Amino acid sequence: MTDSLLDAFERALAGLCTDEQVRRSEAGEDADAQWQAIDALGFTDALVPAEQGGEGLSLDDAFPLFAAAGRAGLSHPFAETVIARALLAAAGHAHRGECLAIATAQPRQDDAIVCREVPGALLAHQVLVAWRGEWLLLPRALAQATPGAWRPQASASLHWSSAAQAVFRTAADADADATAICNAAHAAGMAGAMARVQAMSIAYVNDRRQFGRAISQFQAMQQELSVLAEQADAAAFGARLGCAGAGFLPRPLLAAAAKLRCAEAASRVAAIAHAVHGAIGITEALALGLFTRRLHEWRACGGTETDCATALGDALFAQDTGAGQEILDFVRLRLAPASA
Template identity: 80%
Template sequence: MTDSLMEAFERALAGLCTDEHVRRSESGQDADAQWNAIDALGFTDALVPVEQGGAGLSLTDAFPLFLAAGRAGLSHPFAETVFARAILASTGHAHQGECIAVAPAVPVSGDAIVCRDVPGGALAHQVLVGWRGEWLLMPRSLAQATPGTYRPQASATLRWASASQAILRMPAGSADVAAVCNAAHAAGMAGAMTRIQAMSVGYVNDRQQFGRAISQFQAMQQELSVLAEQASSATFGARLGCAADGVLPAPLLAATAKLRCCEAASRVAAIAHAVHGAIGITEALALGLFTRRLHEWRACAGTETACATLLGDALFVRHTGGGQEILDFARQQLSPAAA
């Protein structure tokens, strides 16, 4: 079922996310029209219960959709919207087709709400913010926006004056905003890395030097082997982050997924640009669209340091409290069965 879902979604994205479409949406052009076309496909309600008009899928079943969105280069926060709609549906909130980013609020003095470096935040219509044990549904139009570092016209740091501007407020309960972001971003990163791998393999097969394709040189084969290894392990890690019967990811699994994808992303981006040479940084190729995404996802929400700290703290507490060894911790806490 998941394979057929991904295939259907990928076929639709192939026409809606060409390189030119992605470039235009990244610059803010036709972004709403592109989102409306994608939302009309119905995949954005994948985690919403059937009785509320959704597909009622589990997070495990929805993972291929997140992977496909990352592979297609979709500029909008697709996975975040899927998560947000499921969370909001639990309160009976009915959406109107909005694109919804998800982000944690950073600690600041006073009543202001600040979400730093929100991927796709400038393209979203609303932002579901995790703030002081609550979910706040904030309208992006009322936020003071600072352009993002890697995608200045697609992403942004957002600031609201206070929680009184929220469209909806509700207790977060057991939902963890960091886990949601980690799972969503890891899946997007894994998808982007598979696309980068395909682009790199295609380039070295076409590029000729000394009368033969550069893919025949052993040094190039070695680099591509490392890239493939990293991209494959990132996909496995991202799938682990979405291993859940319900709609919310397990915090430790999501942190593991994001950490693995972050570690892989730096090597994948470096190898891909080395393989492509100088042409890789030009606008003529779409490579930069994907490597910029990788670096943006690495820097936002659950960073490598934050994820590693979460896992280290969990191991330390269990180790000192119950004498659990690291291999037992990984087997019992960082496996799909643990979810």
């Protein structure tokens, strides 16, 4: 990913994701038209091999695109679409144009397919669902939808009656972990959103004046913003780790570590940002709520903080203690981007 390509993508997003346009797409208005404009840029096929019409980038190369989409406030599941198209291309299924979400079906005794709290589900055209060792490509329009907790007009829990409603199905590769994919995608989006929240907070305290001077000059405000910046920067490094690798699929442990770090940071960043802005921060006059709601939604979807921490703890305690490995060895050997 060159700087010129990233700059071109960010400039296009700036024009397509104004605060008003984001509000409209969050409400389901003009969302398809916005997606068509995004898809026409060509970045949604970034991970598809060049011989199949894509760019053939790795997940690591595509990370700046995912973060840029989160920073711009794009309502659609952009990162999920990019990864889903690569998965479908690897399975021999050409897919162009439509917005795709990715989800894991909940374990059930019957044949119904239920996916809880899928970010951007109501803005997606199809959902790629991991179900009983298969990938199912299911039309979102055929699902019974329950509005999501954080973005009720953009996200939802979905219910299909059976796998017979799938328009395409294929065996799931052992390396294609849907939860890991969502963790990596959500962490990248969270990192971008936190960078935007940080920029909004800095701009606000520089403009807002009290007792004849900008409130950014008060030591207490500087302390709060320092903590916010620390958390946002740590999240960016963590999210980058989740997308580390030469292929287009994340490693589950790295993705869990990335999501856990970003989720922990998101809670503090959102709280500090709203404290800095005061009462105006929760009004429609500012776009801050658009981003903080998204942060809280991502925290709760895919692998939660508890899920990610449990996965990392289980992996730590499952290692061969006879080899004398300790926590630092686990981090060095299992969570290093270049390790096998």
